[in-house]
Amino acid sequence: xxxxxxxxxxxxxxxxxxxxxxxxxxxxxxxxxxxxxxxxxxxxxxxxxxxxxxxxxxxxxxxxxxxxxxxxxxxxxxxxxxxxxxxxxxxxxxxxxxxxxxxxxxxxxxxxxxxxxxxxxxxxxxxxxxxxxxxxxxxxxxxxxxxxxxxxxxxxxxxxxxxxxxxxxxxxxxxxxxxxxxxxxxxxxxxxxxxxxxxxxxxxxxxxxxxxxxxxxxxxxxxxxxxxxxxxxxxxxxxxxxxxxxxxxxxxxxxxxxxxxxxxxxxxxxxxxxxxxxxxxxxxxxxxxxxxxxxxxxxxxxxxxxxxxxxxxxxxxxxxxxxxxxxxxxxxxxxxxxxxxxxxxxxxxxxxxxxxxxxxxxxxxxxxxxxxxxxxxxxxxxxxxxxxxxxxxxxxxxxxxxxxxxxxxxxxxxxxxxxxxx
Numbered sequence: 557x558x559x560x561x562x563x564x565x566x567x568x569x570x571x572x573x574x575x576x577x578x579x580x581x582x583x584x585x586x587x588x589x590x591x592x593x594x595x596x597x598x599x600x601x602x603x604x605x606x607x608x609x610x611x612x613x614x615x616x617x618x619x620x621x622x623x624x625x626x627x628x629x630x631x632x633x634x635x636x637x638x639x640x641x642x643x644x645x646x647x648x649x650x651x652x653x654x655x656x657x658x659x660x661x662x663x664x665x666x667x668x669x670x671x672x673x674x675x676x677x678x679x680x681x682x683x684x685x686x687x688x689x690x691x692x693x694x695x696x697x698x699x700x701x702x703x704x705x706x707x708x709x710x711x712x713x714x715x716x717x718x719x720x721x722x723x724x725x726x727x728x729x730x731x732x733x734x735x736x737x738x739x740x741x742x743x744x745x746x747x748x749x750x751x752x753x754x755x756x757x758x759x760x761x762x763x764x765x766x767x768x769x770x771x772x773x774x775x776x777x778x779x780x781x782x783x784x785x786x787x788x789x790x791x792x793x794x795x796x797x798x799x800x801x802x803x804x805x806x807x808x809x810x811x812x813x814x815x816x817x818x819x820x821x822x823x824x825x826x827x828x829x830x831x832x833x834x835x836x837x838x839x840x841x842x843x844x845x846x847x848x849x850x851x852x853x854x855x856x857x858x859x860x861x862x863x864x865x866x867x868x869x870x871x872x873x874x875x876x877x878x879x880x881x882x883x884x885x886x887x888x889x890x891x892x893x894x895x896x897x898x899x900x901x902x903x904x905x906x907x908x909x910x911x912x913x914x915x916x917x918x919x920x921x922x923x924x925x926x927x928x929x930x931x932x933x934x935x936x937x938x939x940x941x942x943x944x945x946x947x948x949x950x951x952x953x954x955x956x957x958x959x960x961x962x963x964x965x966x967x968x969x970x971x972x973x974x975x976x977x978x
Contacts (some may be wrong), residue, residue: 563695755906
């Protein structure tokens with residue numbers, strides 16, 4: 557199931573992640589030895605595993621699990637299924653998870669996993685077989701005290717239920733805490749499905765206050781109408797924002813008077829795409845990014861805003877609901893143009909924060925109300941935004957560098973305090 561890899565032709569995502577770390581380390585005057593430790597993953601596992609397909613033939617898939625840093629706690633990070641997954645991509649995402657957990661100050665390190673597969677070409681039975689075999693292959697690394705996977709691109713609560721069941725069968729008893737993002741019926745948390753989008757909206761509220769730009773009346777364009785993008789559209793519409801454009805992998809739709817997120821979601825469920833939605837003009841993902849709007853929410857894949865299109869971005873705030881949508885070169889261009897970026901490791905940290913709540917609930921076998929979860933999420937996201945914004949103002953740096961400085965300083969402190977073994 558080999559594929560050409562357009563991601564590999566874009567700026568190398570692992571080089572981007574390391575460049576972002578290096579920039580923060582320079583501002584923090586971090587010890588050179590500590591820099592060498594933190595700029596590479598602690599552990600990487602590559603697996604090649606067979607799956608029997610519905611027609612009886614055997615296909616071999618390649619998957620990865622990378623643990624970047626464990627100084628502050630067990631590894632935490634999603635598993636994605638995508639035909640363009642690369643080891644460099646998983647390395648970068650694992651590093652970003654380290655900083656993401658640190659910037660919101662939850663006791664996790666960073667991990668990530670991925671399988672090179674187009675899941676849309678597999679049946680449900682084939683997906684289950686692939687998931688259970690992949691879970692078995694990475695089982696030496698994962699566990700509630702070691703490494704806790706979660707959903708990511710093209711994986712969901714059902715995927716996590718299969719992984720939890722597979723891991724539990726190996727041990728002979730139910731171990732809810734090995735994954736998060738599970739269905740509520742098997743140890744999942746209320747509020748988890750909406751958490752990434754809700755956390756992003758909490759940071760947008762804070763950014764709007766800082767910039768004197770209220771969400772009510774703001775025009776919003778959302779690239780990527782999956783879980784995070786569609787729920788963000790619902791929540792922002794509830795705040796009084798006007799959703800003028802949304803897109804998915806097949807293209808986008810646009811209406812200056814606004815789109816009804818509920819109707820768009822219904823259309824996508826029925827047709828498999830937002831394209832063709834009645835009463836809207838069609839546009840490409842590239843065109844959506846450059847629309848005249850107050851808020852742009854990249855909620856798709858990485859490397860979407862580069863030095864090529866950053867000069868044409870018109871939004872006042874870019875809220876990164878996706879991981880790594882903006883390259884370092886684009887960051888500087890946006891900063892110089894006065895565009896406020898809420899970086900991914902802060903903006904979309906709501907998902908891992910409520911994953912942490914889910915893990916705590918699983919470990920205690922005591923479950924919270926959704927109101928408690930949402931209020932606890934708001935407190936953590938607000939505090940994280942305030943810490944990052946204060947750092948950006950104090951050092952006159954853009955928000956991503958500030959977020960990295962806050963996060964890297966915490967991980968560096970934990971690494972220093974633990975020392976180097978032996």
